[in-house]
Amino acid sequence: MEDSLLTTMPGTRDILPEEVAAWHVVEQAAAKVFSRYGFEEIRTPMFEATELFSRGIGGETDIVGKEMYTFRDQSGKSVSLRPEATASVVRAYLQHSMQRGAGLARMYYIGPMFRHEKKQKGRWRQFYQIGAEVLGSDDPSIEAEVIEMTLFFLQTLEVSARLLINSVGDGSCRPGYIAALRHELNRHQGELCDDCRRRTETNPLRVLDCKVETCQPVIAALPRIADHLCESCAQHFEMVQLHLRDAGIAYEIVPRLVRGLDYYVKTAFEIVSGGLGAQNALVGGGRYDGLAEILGGPRVPGFGFAMGLDRLVMILPENVKGLGKHPPELYLAYLGDVAFRKALGIARSFRHLGVSCYLDPGGGSLKSQMRQANRVGAQSVLIVGEDELARNRFPLRRMEDSTQREVTLEELEEYLLSRSSAASDH
Ligand code: HAM
Numbered sequence: 001m002e003d004s005l006l007t008t009m010p011g012t013r014d015i016l017p018e019e020v021a022a023w024h025v026v027e028q029a030a031a032k033v034f035s036r037y038g039f040e041e042i043r044t045p046m047f048e049a050t051e052l053f054s055r056g057i058g059g060e061t062d063i064v065g066k067e068m069y070t071f072r073d074q075s076g077k078s079v080s081l082r083p084e085a086t087a088s089v090v091r092a093y094l095q096h097s098m099q100r101g102a103g104l105a106r107m108y109y110i111g112p113m114f115r116h117e118k119k120q121k122g123r124w125r126q127f128y129q130i131g132a133e134v135l136g137s138d139d140p141s142i143e144a145e146v147i148e149m150t151l152f153f154l155q156t157l158e159v160s161a162r163l164l165i166n167s168v169g170d171g172s173c174r175p176g177y178i179a180a181l182r183h184e185l186n187r188h189q190g191e192l193c194d195d196c197r198r199r200t201e202t203n204p205l206r207v208l209d210c211k212v213e214t215c216q217p218v219i220a221a222l223p224r225i226a227d228h229l230c231e232s233c234a235q236h237f238e239m240v241q242l243h244l245r246d247a248g249i250a251y252e253i254v255p256r257l258v259r260g261l262d263y264y265v266k267t268a269f270e271i272v273s274g275g276l277g278a279q280n281a282l283v284g285g286g287r288y289d290g291l292a293e294i295l296g297g298p299r300v301p302g303f304g305f306a307m308g309l310d311r312l313v314m315i316l317p318e319n320v321k322g323l324g325k326h327p328p329e330l331y332l333a334y335l336g337d338v339a340f341r342k343a344l345g346i347a348r349s350f351r352h353l354g355v356s357c358y359l360d361p362g363g364g365s366l367k368s369q370m371r372q373a374n375r376v377g378a379q380s381v382l383i384v385g386e387d388e389l390a391r392n393r394f395p396l397r398r399m400e401d402s403t404q405r406e407v408t409l410e411e412l413e414e415y416l417l418s419r420s421s422a423a424s425d426h
Pocket of ligand 1: 083084085086115117122123124125127128129131132133259260261281282283284285286287288303304305306307308309310311
């Protein structure tokens with residue numbers, strides 16, 4: 001077999017069983033916290049018509065211009081793996097006439113996204129997002145509530161984070177700002193990198209996000225969007241901040257915060273975290289009141305965010321990661337073939353009662369089975385030999401303090417069930 005068949009593609013990886021526990025912690029915390037805020041899960045397809053993304057996210061963005069996995073299916077239609085899920089959620093909202101439902105649509109999603117990005121720490125070509133969207137309201141309190149939910153979620157996972165916000169204006173004030181930006185950029189073409197020179201024409205807002213050292217002096221002197229906001233955007237931004245302050249949420253206004261997707265209007269935000277290094281954006285989001293119309297639907301205001309799950313798991317404290325681990329409650333060590341078959345039966349009946357049991361065929365000596373019990377982190381070991389079976393009395397060793405006592409299967413059942421119910425109370 002070729003070597004390449006035994007290796008994952010660049011930018012993709014296996015999430016191994018020992019790592020998945022941490023992912024479960026995060027996914028379960030999201031479901032718990034988000035449902036308190038009235039969000040329900042939605043699952044949309046992993047691929048959609050390419051045009052949904054090229055129109056929704058914007059043809060001039062890096063995502064659409066360079067990073068989509070696009071192919072033609074058997075019918076010749078252009079299809080892309082989803083690089084994000086907001087466009088899909090808005091499509092689903094329109095397709096299923098969710099505006100007819102009671103109240104606003106509050107939905108969250110968890111799943112893989114695909115972007116053909118340059119390889120870098122913290123950037124994957126298949127990565128995972130947890131995101132949430134609220135559709136149907138342009139009230140600025142939505143921003144504060146959703147941001148509060150996100151920060152609360154991170155707090156439950158003991159992850160420290162900083163909130164950065166900005167207003168990127170809307171259709172009535174942004175064109176004026178972009179014209180002013182382009183005017184300034186045109187005067188400094190000689191000092192800009194190739195990408196920024198190109199962006200001066202195609203997407204001047206993206207220049208604000210450039211990380212190239214030599215562009216920084218020009219960027220620092222560019223006009224600020226805050227000075228170009230129309231009355232309605234300025235007022236909306238004020239109200240968002242008022243609600244954030246009411247909720248006791250600290251924020252930093254970053255006038256140059258622009259996002260890599262074109263659908264944003266008014267509020268844009270990011271949550272960054274220290275442990276992440278250069279790719280420090282953990283969460284990105286904002287308001288996208290025009291997206292439904294861009295996709296051919298009626299006007300549906302929306303606000304939401306997505307967070308990088310890969311990045312979140314990277315910085316999750318070890319004690320929090322550990323909460324997702326569920327080592328076996330009972331390891332069955334057996335001596336001989338007859339005892340093995342009996343041990344299988346004991347494991348079967350305990351498993352049906354809800355107790356997790358571990359045993360392998362060909363277990364070897366008692367000593368090597370004890371070593372394995374230790375390796376798999378079993379809480380207790382039951383020793384099953386022919387004598388023990390005849391007497392219905394079995395040595396039970398508690399691994400945490402190596403104490404051993406003899407029990408009948410009935411006593412063991414009582415003991416294990418009391419332990420598991422005690423554990424699930426936590
Ligand atoms: P985004 O900023 O493109 O926004 O992505 C959100 C987050 O996904 C980033 O902050 C980062 O943590 C993670 N992420 C993005 N690309 C990668 C990658 N290549 N590898 C690892 N993690 C990555 C959106 O996707 C918008 N749909 C967010 C949104 C929802 N806006 C409104 N609603």
